[in-house]
Amino acid sequence: MDFKIERLNMDHQDKVVELVTSTYTKSEVFRAGTTMSVSSDLFTELDTARAKAKLEQGLSVGIFHEKNGLVAVTLNVIRLKSNNSSYQETSAVYEDTHWTNCTVRIVEQLRSIMETKLDPQKAFLMSMTSVHPDFRRIGLSKQLALKCEELATEEGCDYIISMVSSAYNLQGLLKLGYSIAGQIDLRTYYDDVAGTKPYSACAAPDYYFTLCYKAL
Numbered sequence: 001m002d003f004k005i006e007r008l009n010m011d012h013q014d015k016v017v018e019l020v021t022s023t024y025t026k027s028e029v030f031r032a033g034t035t036m037s038v039s040s041d042l043f044t045e046l047d048t049a050r051a052k053a054k055l056e057q058g059l060s061v062g063i064f065h066e067k068n069g070l071v072a073v074t075l076n077v078i079r080l081k082s083n084n085s086s087y088q089e090t091s092a093v094y095e096d097t098h099w100t101n102c103t104v105r106i107v108e109q110l111r112s113i114m115e116t117k118l119d120p121q122k123a124f125l126m127s128m129t130s131v132h133p134d135f136r137r138i139g140l141s142k143q144l145a146l147k148c149e150e151l152a153t154e155e156g157c158d159y160i161i162s163m164v165s166s167a168y169n170l171q172g173l174l175k176l177g178y179s180i181a182g183q184i185d186l187r188t189y190y191d192d193v194a195g196t197k198p199y200s201a202c203a204a205p206d207y208y209f210t211l212c213y214k215a216l
Ligand SMILES: CC(C)(COP(=O)(O)OP(=O)(O)OC[C@H]1O[C@@H](n2cnc3c(N)ncnc32)[C@H](O)[C@@H]1OP(=O)(O)O)[C@@H](O)C(=O)NCCC(=O)NCCS
Pocket: 023, 024, 028, 128, 129, 130, 131, 132, 135, 136, 137, 138, 139, 140, 141, 142, 143, 163, 164, 165, 166, 168, 169, 171, 172, 173, 175
C-alpha cells in the first residue's frame, strides 16, 4: 500500500503549509482576483494562520505517500451554531492576515446562505483541500472527503459542508452525493464596498463560488 490516510496534528503544520501554499497558486480565483499584489511571503503567512486555526481542532486529515510524504490534505473545523445564530468562525484569522476584504465579504455572503438554508446545530466544514499535482486524478480528494464524512458522523454533526472555488473540487463532491445550497457567479459578482467586480477575470472552469453540503 503506497498511501496512508491519517489525522493531522500541529506537528504537521509546516508540511501542510508547504503543500497548501504550493498548490493554491496565484491562479486560484481568490488569489488571482484581489490579491495579485500580495507577495508569496504573505500567502505563506495567511496559509500558516489558516492552517493553524484548523489543525488546532484536530479534525484535519492528510494522505501520506510512502516515499513522498504528505501529498494531500483537507483542513477541517466544526462550527457550532451559537445563540445569536451566527457561527463561531475563524474570521479573526483573516483580519489578522492579508486576506483581502473582498474575499472576506464574499465568504460572509456564502456563509449567510448557510445560516438561512441549512440551519445546522453542528456543521463539519471541509476546506483547503489540496492534492499535490503529481498525485491528482487518482481519487485522493475523494478518499479525504469520505474520511471527513466518517469523522463528521462520529462527531455527531448535522451536515458536512464545503465552500469551493474549484469546479473540479465541486464536481468531485457532487459525485459523492453533495447538493448545492448556494452559488455566486464570480464573473458578475459585484462588491458594493469596493465598488468593483473583483473576480470578473476568473477563468474557466472556475466561474462559481459554491456552498455545497451533505446531510449526515
Ligand atoms: C481539486 C483537487 C483537490 C482534486 O483532487 P484529486 O485528488 O485530483 O481529485 P480526485 O482524483 O479525487 O477526483 C474526484 C473527482 O473530482 C473531479 N475532478 C478532479 N480533478 C478533475 C479535473 N482535472 N478535471 C475534471 N474533473 C476533475 C472528477 O469528477 C473526479 O472524479 P473522476 O476521477 O471519477 O472523474 C486538486 O485538483 C487540487 O488540489 N487542486 C488545486 C487546489 C484547489 O483548487 N483546491 C480546491 C479549492 S476549493
